Amino acid sequence: MITINNLSFAYKKQKPLFNELSLNERTGQIIGLLGKNGAGKTTLLQLISGLLTPKSGQIDINGLNPINHAPVLLEQIYFVPEEFIMPSVKMHSYVNGYASFYPRFDKALFNELIKQFELDENKNLSKMSHGQKKKFRIAFALASKCQLIVLDEPTNGLDIPSKAIFRQMVAGALEDDQTVIISTHQVKDVETLIDKILLIDNGQIIFDESIINLSERYNFKIVSHLPEHTLYSELNPMGYKVLTPSDGETSEVDIELLFNAINDGVKFNNEKPNHE
């Protein structure tokens, strides 16, 4: 369980990034964290992981404050940053050293994952390409079996086949007590993977909704003529991409269209339409 109450944060000599931000997330979900450049996605992930200290407000991960760096909490959080430097050691020695910090680390799973990503355990980590390093860190994160896995732009730098493998791995490797937060601009890469969307803008969570609710309440489709109850539309070679209230059928959620609609000021009510 992740609870954030009235979180405020500002970098030195800059205007506040978060102002009284609050959030409550239950365990066992894959959360997609979206927001424009500079909205504070990475900062929020670092605050949740205990890498930054809030100016005011509380963060609570499974009952503990990450800023206290209690080992019992740290061994349950794994953070994969967007950019990082790896030490000049072979992969297997890194794993032998660092896996011991994570009591639930599953070596068999790790071996399976690096096989799927076509990584070589005997290779020096600092000599790998950016994409390979990223795949290694993702495999390590999943094998750690941590209760909270935080992935900052995980598909950046991955080649095309690896993106599907990434989705399969995350979808298949998780236990009920694990929560994953993925921040990304590459919404297509995670569209089928995430349970819910969190959108930050102007220091606040401005949108918080499950994919299933969205797929039941709205229609995302391509049409030749604008329908009557269009909430938002974009031109498309076939006509229009439109967002409308649901007509009773479920719809595959087009996150890009949703994001643009929210940015355009479309209001989403949380009422379920009556057509059961």
Added chain:
Amino acid sequence: MMEFKSNKGIFQQIADSICERILLGELAPEDKVQSVRQLASQLGVNQNTIMRTFLELQHSNIVENRRGIGYFVTKDAPDTIREMRKEEFTKDILPGFLQQVKLLRITKTELEPLFNQLKENEDENK
């Protein structure tokens, strides 16, 4: 195998593909369906979505949950699916088909050889 690009919700698309496999006989009544985890990892789709698929199929009596073992195709699943699909066909597919026929000015005579193929279906149903 028919090809389709559906715009339905993901859990619905997966339910449709399981139904398709049942109609094709790839999954027979009493067969065990893959587990939530297996399907999630195969499709790269989140486990809660797959759970939702199974709840939906269970609700329509297409699969049943045998506690602790998994989901199994029900005895009547193929008939149940056919009934459901027929409704969908008349409601969603037929109007589009008829509209195309009209737009392209296709005549009954042109369609006849195509409909004759359906005779095999009738023989099967006997």
